[in-house]
Amino acid sequence: xxxxxxxxxxxxxxxxxxxxxxxxxxxxxxxxxxxxxxxxxxxxxxxxxxxxxxxxxxxxxxxxxxxxxxxxxxxxxxxxxxxxxxxxxxxxxxxxxxxxxxxxxxxxxxxxxxxxxxxxxxxxxxxxxxxxxxxxxxxxxxxxxxxxxxxxxxxxxxxxxxxxxxxxxxxxxxxxxxxxxxxxxxxxxxxxxxxxxxxxxxxxxxxxxxxxxxxxxxxxxxxxxxxxxxxxxxxxxxxxxxxxxxxxxxxxxxxxxxxxxxxxxxxxxxxxxxxxxxxxxxxxxxxxxxxxxxxxxxxxxxxxxxxxxxxxxxxxxxxxx
Amino acid sequence: xxxxxxxxxxxxxxxxxxxxxxxxxxxxxxxxxxxxxxxxxxxxxxxxxxxxxxxxxxxxxxxxxxxxxxxxxxxxxxxxxxxxxxxxxxxxxxxxxxxxxxxxxxxxxxxxxxxxxxxxxxxxxxxxxxxxxxxxxxxxxxxxxxxxxxxxxxxxxxxxxxxxxxxxxxxxxxxxxxxxxxxxxxxxxxxxxxxxxxxxxxxxxxxxxxxxxxxxxxxxxxxxxxxxxxxxxxxxxxxxxxxxxxxxxxxxxxxxxxxxxxxxxxxxxxxxxxxxxxxxxxxxxxxxxxxxxxxxxxxxxxxxxxxxxxxxxxxxxxxxxxxxxxxxxxxxxxxxxxxxxxxxxxxxxxxxxxxxxxxxxxxxxxxxxxxxxxxxxxxxxxxxxxxxxxxxxxxxxxxxxxxxxxxxxxxxxxxxxxxxxxxxxxxxxxxxxxxxxxxxxxxxxxxxxxxxxxxxxxxxxxxxxxxxxxxxxxxxxxxxxxxxxxxxxxxxxxxxxxxxxxxxxxxxxxxxxxxxxxxxxxxxxxxxxxxxxx
Numbered sequence: 001x002x003x004x005x006x007x008x009x010x011x012x013x014x015x016x017x018x019x020x021x022x023x024x025x026x027x028x029x030x031x032x033x034x035x036x037x038x039x040x041x042x043x044x045x046x047x048x049x050x051x052x053x054x055x056x057x058x059x060x061x062x063x064x065x066x067x068x069x070x071x072x073x074x075x076x077x078x079x080x081x082x083x084x085x086x087x088x089x090x091x092x093x094x095x096x097x098x099x100x101x102x103x104x105x106x107x108x109x110x111x112x113x114x115x116x117x118x119x120x121x122x123x124x125x126x127x128x129x130x131x132x133x134x135x136x137x138x139x140x141x142x143x144x145x146x147x148x149x150x151x152x153x154x155x156x157x158x159x160x161x162x163x164x165x166x167x168x169x170x171x172x173x174x175x176x177x178x179x180x181x182x183x184x185x186x187x188x189x190x191x192x193x194x195x196x197x198x199x200x201x202x203x204x205x206x207x208x209x210x211x212x213x214x215x216x217x218x219x220x221x222x223x224x225x226x227x228x229x230x231x232x233x234x235x236x237x238x239x240x241x242x243x244x245x246x247x248x249x250x251x252x253x254x255x256x257x258x259x260x261x262x263x264x265x266x267x268x269x270x271x272x273x274x275x276x277x278x279x280x281x282x283x284x285x286x287x288x289x290x291x292x293x294x295x296x297x298x299x300x301x302x303x304x305x306x307x308x309x310x311x312x313x314x315x316x317x318x319x320x321x
Numbered sequence: 322x323x324x325x326x327x328x329x330x331x332x333x334x335x336x337x338x339x340x341x342x343x344x345x346x347x348x349x350x351x352x353x354x355x356x357x358x359x360x361x362x363x364x365x366x367x368x369x370x371x372x373x374x375x376x377x378x379x380x381x382x383x384x385x386x387x388x389x390x391x392x393x394x395x396x397x398x399x400x401x402x403x404x405x406x407x408x409x410x411x412x413x414x415x416x417x418x419x420x421x422x423x424x425x426x427x428x429x430x431x432x433x434x435x436x437x438x439x440x441x442x443x444x445x446x447x448x449x450x451x452x453x454x455x456x457x458x459x460x461x462x463x464x465x466x467x468x469x470x471x472x473x474x475x476x477x478x479x480x481x482x483x484x485x486x487x488x489x490x491x492x493x494x495x496x497x498x499x500x501x502x503x504x505x506x507x508x509x510x511x512x513x514x515x516x517x518x519x520x521x522x523x524x525x526x527x528x529x530x531x532x533x534x535x536x537x538x539x540x541x542x543x544x545x546x547x548x549x550x551x552x553x554x555x556x557x558x559x560x561x562x563x564x565x566x567x568x569x570x571x572x573x574x575x576x577x578x579x580x581x582x583x584x585x586x587x588x589x590x591x592x593x594x595x596x597x598x599x600x601x602x603x604x605x606x607x608x609x610x611x612x613x614x615x616x617x618x619x620x621x622x623x624x625x626x627x628x629x630x631x632x633x634x635x636x637x638x639x640x641x642x643x644x645x646x647x648x649x650x651x652x653x654x655x656x657x658x659x660x661x662x663x664x665x666x667x668x669x670x671x672x673x674x675x676x677x678x679x680x681x682x683x684x685x686x687x688x689x690x691x692x693x694x695x696x697x698x699x700x701x702x703x704x705x706x707x708x709x710x711x712x713x714x715x716x717x718x719x720x721x722x723x724x725x726x727x728x729x730x731x732x733x734x735x736x737x738x739x740x741x742x743x744x745x746x747x748x749x750x751x752x753x754x755x756x757x758x759x760x761x762x763x764x765x766x767x768x769x770x771x772x773x774x775x776x777x778x779x780x781x782x783x784x785x786x787x788x789x790x791x792x793x794x795x796x797x798x799x800x801x802x803x804x805x806x807x808x809x810x811x812x813x814x815x816x817x818x819x820x821x822x823x824x825x826x827x828x829x830x831x832x833x834x835x836x837x838x839x840x841x842x843x844x845x846x847x848x849x850x851x852x853x854x855x
Binding site: 193197225226286296 | 614643656663667671
């Protein structure tokens with residue numbers, strides 16, 4: 001049945017093309033095959049089209065696409081390059097493990113189609129491959145370096161093997177005490193484990209190493225806030241906000257610290273700014289609830305109700321059944 | 322010579338509680354863990370401190386759970402007639418030993434085939450003897466105290482059998498008619514037919530989200546030994562929750578007792594008493610429904626008392642690890658502020674799971690300290706998250722003018738703590754704790770002696786309910802609310818306890834539920850004073 005259908009289709013399309021041995025004719029035939037994903041039949045037609053018209057970018061692109069679809073990646077790449085099909089070229093390069101070139105090409109393609117799922121997938125894959133090969137090389141060439149231990153620490157951390165992760169992080173710090181990012185990770189691990197005092201110690205060291213890092217200042221401020229050290233937390237959070245004014249995590253905690261210090265207008269400002277910067281984020285949902293409480297405390301009932309309503313809508317929580 | 326500061330620091334490090342091993346207390350809670358992981362297995366059970374025979378000594382009642390076949394097949398039999406599965410009443414003797422009086426008290430076995438959960442205490446018929454209400458699945462039992470050392474099962478006649486899975490309960494007089502009414506939380510719309518097994522590589526207890534919510538129950542005391550279910554009429558049934566804890570206090574100072582109910586991954590309820598027999602849920606507007614960032618936590622144990630001595634009752638809720646416990650400070654205008662972080666409670670509970678809870682002044686310094694029974698709900702939680710532990714020691718924290726500082730309890734390791742009841746077992750002016758253990762023997766903690774003074778108040782209502790539940794009592798600037806309810810599945814001594822620090826006498830001011838106002842001047846410290854309503 002399918003063969004009959006394709007024949008009929010070809011007859012209808014080809015009838016509109018004058019001559020049967022022109023590049024246009026073969027291109028049309030190939031196009032019909034490609035539409036039906038019959039790449040193996042499209043490929044000879046495209047080769048003929050290119051033979052007749054070697055500068056046909058369309059034929060180059062379609063041939064590259066068809067070869068890529070059939071798994072002839074190495075052969076597809078020059079055609080895609082000549083056709084300047086950045087999307088498919090990026091994918092082909094990624095599949096062929098030309099990782100650095102693939103990442104560059106995929107980023108260029110994503111600039112035109114930022115939400116293309118294929119491109120996003122292959123960019124992630126290529127970056128993952130690049131990271132894996134870089135890390136593999138790091139462990140091969142410098143297995144006892146601070147960075148290698150840091151890497152092992154991160155690997156164990158991701159596997160939730162926290163004792164092993166900490167051991168590796170500590171080894172890294174023994175070798176290079178001023179290594180950036182290790183105390184931050186240790187602090188995060190301690191914070192997640194509920195050991196806030198230990199987390200604070202780590203974040204303080206990291207903050208000394210990276211005084212210009214807004215995230216570190218936020219982490220330190222956040223853990224101080226959790227420990228009930230509101231005034232010191234406030235200083236750190238304000239510093240974080242100065243360093244990275246767009247960071248909504250800082251703004252949320254800053255609002256909390258300011259509210260605890262009874263600086264209600266400043267708290268309101270921080271939460272409103274958060275909602276402005278990230279209106280659809282989970283933190284914005286929390287900020288709406290915080291604002292509803294703040295407004296109720298200030299006797300601004302209508303505004304409190306409005307914020308509560310927005311919290312309800314965004315969190316999809318209902319009043320009790 | 323040590324400086325005053327050093328002495329204070331040393332005092333703060335001193336133990337507040339220590340483990341005691343009283344003779345005769347041989348209860349073992351039996352929950353019957355199965356491979357099916359029925360959720361009821363991991364939730365019980367409660368404990369009560371009460372003076373059932375009015376001899377001035379606190380006695381202990383333990384709720385037992387029951388046997389579960391693996392898997393359970395109909396007809397369901399929890400083997401409650403087997404002595405191993407009885408609830409147990411231990412009478413305290415003059416020498417601080419205990420005697421198991423379960424059988425002679427008429428409490429052996431369970432009158433209906435229930436898997437036991439919680440206990441509430443109160444003198445519902447104003448005869449001067451404390452009655453016992455036991456909750457469970459699929460129904461509850463009311464034991465009337467006959468006043469001669471025995472109890473009678475009056476469940477059927479009284480009409481408070483309930484149904485489904487009940488958890489914490491409490492007596493209070495919501496309409497101030499002088500008779501104690503009864504509030505019963507219900508956890509989930511669950512039964513064995515609805516049971517599901519959760520987990521792929523390994524099984525774990527299903528999250529409460531697996532099962533539908535259910536409304537709690539409110540019973541009005543008719544004054545003739547019967548109760549009427551007013552859950553619908555009062556508005557309580559309008560909200561379905563997954564309720565585990567209940568506590569009472571008058572949060573807005575309007576003279577009517579309100580109800581706070583903790584819910585498991587559902588918004589908490591704050592039932593404002595409208596004074597006309599109805600209640601309105603004001604939790605969201607008051608700021609006590611959710612965590613600070615808007616999440617419905619795994620609310621379990623509750624307490625509703627004034628931890629910061631500002632005259633306004635605050636609310637604390639124990640949650641699961643990673644959630645921190647919720648402390649809502651009463652701002653005095655019907656609103657609460659989430660105060661877990663500034664008080665230090667958040668830092669102390671960042672990776673802990675809590676159940677029975679209460680503020681009590683263990684060192685009599687005039688500030689109520691914090692105690693919580695702890696353990697995760699999942700006995701294999703470390704397989705789900707290696708940072709978490711199933712068994713945990715209880716949390717004890719000293720209240721230093723509203724800030725909490727953890728204090729170690731010598732002699733206690735990680736356990737599966739659940740219920741906790743509070744009272745002065747040893748008549749030494751120090752509050753003790755009995756903590757129930759899931760599938761194990763309870764632990765008794767006694768307060769460590771110090772030189773501070775104290776005052777106990779035993780209310781005797783005349784126009785108000787005889788227990789005086791709902792009375793607001795001020796002693797030297799501290800406030801208490803008369804109630805045996807709160808914590809988790811448990812009931813504490815009905816008497817109020819106040820630490821007086823160095824004061825040798827106290828001014829006592831009582832606002833009775835009837836409206837009567839009573840002031841006692843120059844009350845001598847270090848005694849339990851009986852106060853009869855004028």
